[in-house]
Amino acid sequence: MLTKQTQLAVEKGEMLPLMEEFYTIQGEGFHTGTAAYFIRIGGCDVGCHWCDVKESWNAELHPPTATDIIVANAKKQADTVVVTGGEPLTWDMTLLTQKLKDNNLKVHIETSGAYPVSGKWDWFCLSPKKNKLPVADAYAIADELKVIVYNKHDFIFAEEQAAKVNPNAILFLQPEWSKKEEMTPLIVDYVMNNPKWRVSLQTHKYLNIP
Numbered sequence: 001m002l003t004k005q006t007q008l009a010v011e012k013g014e015m016l017p018l019m020e021e022f023y024t025i026q027g028e029g030f031h032t033g034t035a036a037y038f039i040r041i042g043g044c045d046v047g048c049h050w051c052d053v054k055e056s057w058n059a060e061l062h063p064p065t066a067t068d069i070i071v072a073n074a075k076k077q078a079d080t081v082v083v084t085g086g087e088p089l090t091w092d093m094t095l096l097t098q099k100l101k102d103n104n105l106k107v108h109i110e111t112s113g114a115y116p117v118s119g120k121w122d123w124f125c126l127s128p129k130k131n132k133l134p135v136a137d138a139y140a141i142a143d144e145l146k147v148i149v150y151n152k153h154d155f156i157f158a159e160e161q162a163a164k165v166n167p168n169a170i171l172f173l174q175p176e177w178s179k180k181e182e183m184t185p186l187i188v189d190y191v192m193n194n195p196k197w198r199v200s201l202q203t204h205k206y207l208n209i210p
């Protein structure tokens, strides 16, 4: 059980349930191949059955950590930070993003967009999920739309989401990891027939890096 004081600090975003932080190469989407410091915040109740970080879901397993400490670690390492989870927008991201920016870091997010948008983002990667659709603000500010393809119906879902996102968002289809042998060829065909889309692969998994 958290003390009342810690609970309050988490509510204000002064502390966040930190699962892990690591310096690596962004493996997915528009910034693939570029160095970035990842901050993985615990807590998610979107419930994707194929989620590759289910250990992140229960926030209580991840220690509330002062945003000041998270920022101090990040600035030693990199000039770009990717905030992910879990679902980072479960929490108030205002303070974390403000402090990262005060330290001249570029701040990116990986999000399902299922919860209200907080924080200021230099790059907003929206990866919508069928079981909890994004809020309107998330569609409006997305720089990139990254739809995970687990089965053929996901191409229809992808087009529905593309119709809702702002017209400047860059569109990606990414194979769900366990279905990649089956889905990647379909994605390749789809992108050649519908060139407004691009292919995104989880390249960090091929590189055996975090």
Ligand SMILES: C[S@@+](CC[C@H](N)C(=O)[O-])C[C@H]1O[C@@H](n2cnc3c(N)ncnc32)[C@H](O)[C@@H]1O
Binding pocket: 044, 050, 051, 052, 053, 084, 085, 086, 087, 088, 110, 111, 112, 113, 126, 127, 146, 148, 174, 175, 176, 177, 178, 202
């Ligand atoms: C683990 S999620 C965390 C951030 C946020 N909850 C979200 O879903 O966007 C990070 C990224 O990995 C993607 N992802 C999760 N599991 C995956 C899987 N099995 N195969 C491919 N992409 C996956 C998500 O769609 C998201 O773009």
Ligand SMILES: Nc1nc2[nH]cc(C(=O)O)c2c(=O)[nH]1
Binding pocket: 024, 025, 026, 027, 028, 038, 084, 085, 110, 204, 209, 210
């Ligand atoms: N290298 C690397 N790139 C990533 N891009 C998005 C990730 C995520 O889990 O949010 C991720 C990740 O876990 N590792």
Ligand code: SF4
Binding pocket: 044, 045, 046, 047, 048, 051, 052, 053, 054, 056, 085, 086, 087, 112, 129
């Ligand atoms: S929203 Fe993201 S973290 Fe949550 S279950 Fe889905 S893929 Fe996993």
Ligand SMILES: [Mg+2]
Binding pocket: 052, 053
């Ligand atoms: Mg990942």
